[in-house]
Amino acid sequence: MAKFPRFLIITSGIGAVVGGSVILKDFIVGNGQKLPETVRADGKVCIVTGSNTGIGKETAMELARRGCKVYMACRDIEKCRKARAEIISDTLNQHVHCRKCDLADFESVRQFVTEFKTKESKLDILINNGGIMRCPRKLTKQGIEMQLGVNHMGHFLLTNLLLDTLTSSAPSRIVNVSSIAHTRGTINFEDLNSEKSYDPGAAYNQSKLANVLFTKELAERLQGTGVIVNAVHPGIVKTELGRHMGLENSIMASLFVKPLLSFFLKSPVQGALTSIYVALAPSLENKTGKYFSDCKEKDPSEQAMDPIVAKRLWATSEKWTRLYNSDSSSPSLVAAM
Numbered sequence: 001m002a003k004f005p006r007f008l009i010i011t012s013g014i015g016a017v018v019g020g021s022v023i024l025k026d027f028i029v030g031n032g033q034k035l036p037e038t039v040r041a042d043g044k045v046c047i048v049t050g051s052n053t054g055i056g057k058e059t060a061m062e063l064a065r066r067g068c069k070v071y072m073a074c075r076d077i078e079k080c081r082k083a084r085a086e087i088i089s090d091t092l093n094q095h096v097h098c099r100k101c102d103l104a105d106f107e108s109v110r111q112f113v114t115e116f117k118t119k120e121s122k123l124d125i126l127i128n129n130g131g132i133m134r135c136p137r138k139l140t141k142q143g144i145e146m147q148l149g150v151n152h153m154g155h156f157l158l159t160n161l162l163l164d165t166l167t168s169s170a171p172s173r174i175v176n177v178s179s180i181a182h183t184r185g186t187i188n189f190e191d192l193n194s195e196k197s198y199d200p201g202a203a204y205n206q207s208k209l210a211n212v213l214f215t216k217e218l219a220e221r222l223q224g225t226g227v228i229v230n231a232v233h234p235g236i237v238k239t240e241l242g243r244h245m246g247l248e249n250s251i252m253a254s255l256f257v258k259p260l261l262s263f264f265l266k267s268p269v270q271g272a273l274t275s276i277y278v279a280l281a282p283s284l285e286n287k288t289g290k291y292f293s294d295c296k297e298k299d300p301s302e303q304a305m306d307p308i309v310a311k312r313l314w315a316t317s318e319k320w321t322r323l324y325n326s327d328s329s330s331p332s333l334v335a336a337m
């Protein structure tokens, strides 16, 4: 048998492992293409919720880089200020602002909108990104299960309160950051608030399915207004979202699971690509009510396309958020249903 130099065998072995891993990673993780830098958004006004960290921060960063005036809608103003400073120093765009908006408190959402409207008369892009996953059962200020409350109800109220400004700014866009987790979700109208039983995973999946159903129903209602609304799955991304998954407290997880998982997760920059694409791509001018992943249109689950479920969820969301009756003096809105 011919003898190969050892270094050749070793380097080709390493090459094969690295090359194979990159291909495998691309296959598992997905690889959305970056929208060309020539697509600018100078002078556009946008809001990104939950933009002090993770996908939201990178989304705000990229919008600022492309010339937008960005409002960072965050629950923690200190964290928001730190992220804002980084965004300004990286992009040199001074038009980045921090505003308090706690999606777990309808009064805070209403205050955010009132203040926004005193400063701005137009809104070109709303990115409903903020979210929480698999937390232990807790309630929002108005008594809604936290994941449904933050991921869906808070954004439902925020979006509806901004519709007049979005409509008068048309063409304008709304991006709802959902998840592939919506495919495992069902809307449990018998126990929407998880009062009879609580499964953190099921509550997350339900809230992400609600994001897609909200997108579908809103798109219907906005036909002909020039406002388009789409949902995205950002990929599985290395962010703080997994904070309730228990990986932080275990040595085994820290040594083996986290490094392995980290390798196969997208970076937050990669995670922001689909949101940016759906917010800005000129080719999507007339696309509405759709679902995107890796910057491509995909079919959502069957239940996510059910108009009866979408309309029922909309009616319940109107009541629970007191969209047309902002008197939130009742301690538990849900109990009043």
Ligand SMILES: NC(=O)C1=CN([C@@H]2O[C@H](COP(=O)(O)OP(=O)(O)OC[C@H]3O[C@@H](n4cnc5c(N)ncnc54)[C@H](OP(=O)(O)O)[C@@H]3O)[C@@H](O)[C@H]2O)C=CC1
Residues within 6 Å of the ligand: 049, 050, 051, 052, 053, 054, 055, 056, 073, 074, 075, 076, 079, 101, 102, 103, 104, 105, 129, 130, 131, 132, 133, 150, 151, 177, 178, 179, 180, 233, 234, 235, 236, 237, 238, 239, 240, 241, 242
């Ligand atoms: N990471 C992933 O793999 C995936 C993420 N997604 C979705 O992407 C979105 C962004 O998540 P990601 O960046 O990963 O997660 P992070 O946890 O890194 O960021 C979530 C953001 O939402 C904010 N947030 C949480 N609760 C509230 C609230 N009550 N009011 C206002 N803001 C709030 C957080 O603020 P704070 O820092 O103060 O907690 C943070 O800014 C979410 O909607 C998530 O469901 C979907 C699929 C996969």
Ligand SMILES: CC1=C(/C=C/C(C)=C/C=C/C(C)=C/C=O)C(C)(C)CCC1
Residues within 6 Å of the ligand: 133, 178, 179, 180, 181, 236, 237, 238, 239, 241, 242, 243, 245, 246, 247, 248, 258, 261, 262, 265
């Ligand atoms: C916990 C944790 C991690 C894992 C996060 C994961 C696995 C998130 C999955 C999110 C999903 C599936 C969202 C769906 O919508 C890291 C980043 C490896 C390291 C830090 C701690």
